[in-house]
Amino acid sequence: MQADTIFSIQNDTDFERLALRVFNHQYHNNVIYQRFCNLLGITKTSVKHIDNIPYLPIQFFKQEKIVSTQSLIHKIFTSSGTTGSITSKHYVSDISVYEKSFRKGFQHFYGDITEYVVLALLPSYLEREGSSLVYMAEKLIEDSKHPKSGFYLHDIKKLVNTLQQLIAKGEKILLLGVSFALLDLVENYDLQLNETTIVMETGGMKGRRKEIIREELHQILKKGFGINKIHSEYGMTELLSQGYSKGDGIFYCPPWMKVSIRNPEDALTLLPKNKTGGVNIMDLANINSCSFIATQDLGKVYTDGSFEIIGRFDHSDIRGCNLMAL
Numbered sequence: 645m646q647a648d649t650i651f652s653i654q655n656d657t658d659f660e661r662l663a664l665r666v667f668n669h670q671y672h673n674n675v676i677y678q679r680f681c682n683l684l685g686i687t688k689t690s691v692k693h694i695d696n697i698p699y700l701p702i703q704f705f706k707q708e709k710i711v712s713t714q715s716l717i718h719k720i721f722t723s724s725g726t727t728g729s730i731t732s733k734h735y736v737s738d739i740s741v742y743e744k745s746f747r748k749g750f751q752h753f754y755g756d757i758t759e760y761v762v763l764a765l766l767p768s769y770l771e772r773e774g775s776s777l778v779y780m781a782e783k784l785i786e787d788s789k790h791p792k793s794g795f796y797l798h799d800i801k802k803l804v805n806t807l808q809q810l811i812a813k814g815e816k817i818l819l820l821g822v823s824f825a826l827l828d829l830v831e832n833y834d835l836q837l838n839e840t841t842i843v844m845e846t847g848g849m850k851g852r853r854k855e856i857i858r859e860e861l862h863q864i865l866k867k868g869f870g871i872n873k874i875h876s877e878y879g880m881t882e883l884l885s886q887g888y889s890k891g892d893g894i895f896y897c898p899p900w901m902k903v904s905i906r907n908p909e910d911a912l913t914l915l916p917k918n919k920t921g922g923v924n925i926m927d928l929a930n931i932n933s934c935s936f937i938a939t940q941d942l943g944k945v946y947t948d949g950s951f952e953i954i955g956r957f958d959h960s961d962i963r964g965c966n967l968m969a970l
Contacts, residue, residue, distance in 0.1 A: 647741045650928040651748055653899040659928075662900075663694045666928055666935050674712040676704060677934050684912065695914060699906070699924045699938035705732040705882045713737045713932045722774035723881040732881045734776070737932045742884045745929040746780045747787070749898040753888045754818075754842075757784055761810055762793040763803060765821035765829065766846070771797075776881055777846060781820055790815075804833050807841070817841040820877070823861055830868025837869045844875040844888075858893045858953070878953065882937055884929035887951070894950050900928040903951040905944060920944045920954060 650666075653659050670677050671688050677700055681687065686698050704710060707730075711717075715737040723732040736742060750757060764781040785793040792810060796803040810817050817837075821829070823845050829835070837843065843865060862874040873891035887895035887903070897903060905921040907913040915921045923941040930937075943953045 647738060647929075647931050648744075650900045650931065651744060653928075659899065659902065660694050662928060663697065663902075663926055663935070664691070666931055667691055667694075667697050669931070670712045670934060670936075673714075674710065674934060676700075676708045676710055677712070677936075680704075694926070695904075697926075697936050698912065699936045700934050701911075701938045702732070702880075702882055702940060704934075705734060706730045709733070709735055710933045711735050711737065712934065715932070719779075720774060721776040721779070721881050722772075724772060724775070734881050734884075734933060736884070741929055741931065742776070742779075743783060745885045745898075745900070746783070749886055749888070750784065752898050753890070753896070757787045758789055760788055760793075760816050760818045760842075761790045762788045763806065763817060763819045764795045765803065765819065765825045766795065767797055767822070767825050776884075777879065780879075780886075784818075784820075800829065800832070803829075804835065807835065807837070811838055811841065814840060819843045820846065822846055826865055827861070830865060835869055837871050839871075841869075841871070842875050843869055843871065844877055846877045846879070857955075862893070880939070882930075882933075883925065883927045884933075885927045893952055894946075895952065896950050902926045902949070903943070903945055906938065908942075908957070911938060917945055917947050922957065923951070923953065 650662055653662060668688055671681060680700055681698050684698055691697055717735045717737055718739045719736045721734040721736060762785045764785060766778060766781060781795070792806055807817065817840060819841060826843065826845055845861065845865070865874045866872065875891065876889040876893065876895065878887035878895050885898055885901040887897050887901065889895045904924045905915045905919060906924050907915055908921050911922070920942060923939045923943045925937050925939060926935055927937070928935050940957045941953050942955045942957060943951055945951045
């Protein structure tokens with residue numbers, strides 16, 4: 645099926661129809677996913693509704709080549725990890741699908757990227773190869789067409805000066821940064837931003853600082869930057885789409901992505917709205933890999949389809965994943 649069709653989704657009916665088509669495509673063309681489904685006793689004919697679609701545990705991206713196409717691989721995105729740990733690999737056969745996903749996703753929530761100056765503070769990601777976040781930021785910087793847009797790796801003083809100059813001119817700014825780098829920024833510099841600046845954290849202490857809950861992080865950043873809201877981006881190596889929060893840690897998906905919640909005690913059972921459990925993601929942009937992923941995040945989905953990330957499973961708490969040995 646054509647990847648472009650997923651970006652024309654207008655409503656839930658469109659989404660459900662295309663999600664079932666993507667499931668059929670991936671069941672036939674993704675050997676690992678088909679074997680996983682078969683071991684669960686689930687076949688193409690037994691899936692009549694999207695709630696019947698099984699979610700592949702995200703750990704498979706660390707152990708297998710998850711592809712639903714015979715096309716040549718264009719790019720391999722890799723997750724960050726501690727020294728010696730096994731990282732996830734996302735084999736991307738058509739990079740234009742990823743580019744279309746993040747461009748349309750950003751536009752859906754924030755409008756035209758050319759209205760912004762994009763300042764990226766992503767030190768730990770820039771220091772390694774294969775980051776999908778860096779790839780996205782690089783393209784958004786290019787798309788903004790602003791001479792001050794760019795990455796700021798070590799020259800934080802230059803970033804601060806640039807911010808102050810842009811604010812004085814009334815420019816719209818997107819400051820995209822990993823959590824620990826944004827914390828370092830507010831702790832070392834006295835910055836007072838204004839309503840024309842969006843501060844967007846992408847998560848990630850990655851061993852650089854003690855992990856803290858998002859609410860505490862946002863309180864520190866709001867106070868440090870002198871602003872009322874901290875925005876967030878929810879993405880990962882294994883996804884080609886992102887959810888966005890404009891404050892308070894409540895995320896929304898673009899039309900081709902949906903989140904559901906599974907029972908932590910029974911991975912095949914979905915929980916109703918407002919209940920906490922394991923986060924499942926349908927990302928139809930993953931048409932050439934796997935669109936149905938059981939993450940290791942804990943969260944809840946609200947009645948309007950928005951979602952919140954509450955934490956992560958401890959490894960000892962992950963159940964229903966004893967089919968890893970395929």
